[in-house]
Ligand code: AMP
């Protein structure tokens with residue numbers, strides 16, 4: 001099987017690393033890829049939403065399967081583009097249709113989908129410039145804190161948790177009257193604040209059947225102890241000690257099964273990953289958000305824990321045979337620690353040489369590269385999140401310590417990582 005993987009983050013290096021291990025993978029291309037994916041296959045310098053050139057590259061290289069990593073091309077309709085072009089329509093494209101990708105692309109769409117199909121989520125209302133005054137009144141009467149969400153994709157920045165009514169009203173005004181999040185903020189979802197412990201769960205569906213992948217927890221804040229600004233993710237761990245069979249059963253019955261039945265009922269074509277951002281409120285799951293892809297950096301712990309052949313699983317997805325698949329999971333814990341360029345998630349510099357990559361290697365540790373590029377024999381930083389070091393251990397604390405140790409062998413100017421990934425599990429594990 002000749003495969004094209006789309007994307008360029010640490011997630012895509014982890015996926016490329018896994019795809020390459022399959023005896024079913026004859027050739028792997030990555031567009032545009034990074035210095036890490038280049039170790040697993042051939043990088044093609046094509047943007048993730050340049051469908052024409054992606055399609056032409058598929059024809060040129062005889063690609064039989066396309067796996068889409070990030071949300072942008074999905075929300076822009078890559079699935080529909082491929083299905084509409086003779087020649088490309090036969091390719092097994094793993095990812096939802098444009099309409100189904102609205103589960104991530106529009107918060108208002110996702111909320112109304114959940115409401116219609118009885119899926120537990122925060123109570124909400126949706127407003128636009130036309131209903132501005134109703135929105136203001138809704139905020140005034142709302143319990144604190146109040147959660148405001150820009151409807152569209154806003155690179156993880158479109159969610160505001162407001163502790164005061166005045167703050168919520170002023171942010172609401174900025175979104176609807178001052179285009180704070182551009183087009184994405186022209187519609188605003190106002191919702192109830194959910195309590196509990198947040199976690200990420202991943203489902204792969206073929207539209208009829210599904211398999212559940214290992215769960216993970218992502219560390220979104222830039223600073224130790226979950227302080228500072230939100231980022232794309234500074235680390236992740238899997239599995240989670242508080243996810244027991246009773247909780248999993250509730251997630252399946254109350255969230256996953258109604259989601260898949262709802263997709264089918266609403267005729268939303270979906271062959272791909274569903275990322276459930278969940279709140280565990282005393283053992284009861286509520287959906288914070290859907291994403292139409294895998295998480296980054298969650299993938300860097302979820303994928304290494306899967307022992308089964310990923311290409312076989314993706315083929316079964318495309319052929320609606322997922323009920324034939326049972327996953328073989330590594331029962332060890334995995335932790336990934338992300339190294340970022342100083343300044344991230346604000347401004348940061350690029351082009352710094354990364355050293356230590358070749359000299360050091362440990363059993364049970366994998367260095368995934370994210371925002372990086374190769375220049376001659378050097379690997380240079382090329383983004384905010386630069387490396388994701390994943391280790392296995394007998395528990396989360398041991399895995400995270402091993403990744404921290406490995407991180408100390410690596411260097412680039414202004415490198416920063418959170419030294420406390422998995423911190424809250426230390427007490428329960430010791
Ligand atoms: P999202 O972009 O929907 O993932 O939201 C970003 C983050 O905001 C989530 O990961 C949560 O930590 C937080 N969040 C979003 N919605 C809520 C909510 N209703 N209650 C509490 N926290 C929330």
Ligand code: GLY
Nearest residue numbers: 218233295296297
């Ligand atoms: N780590 C969160 C995300 O991928 O959206």
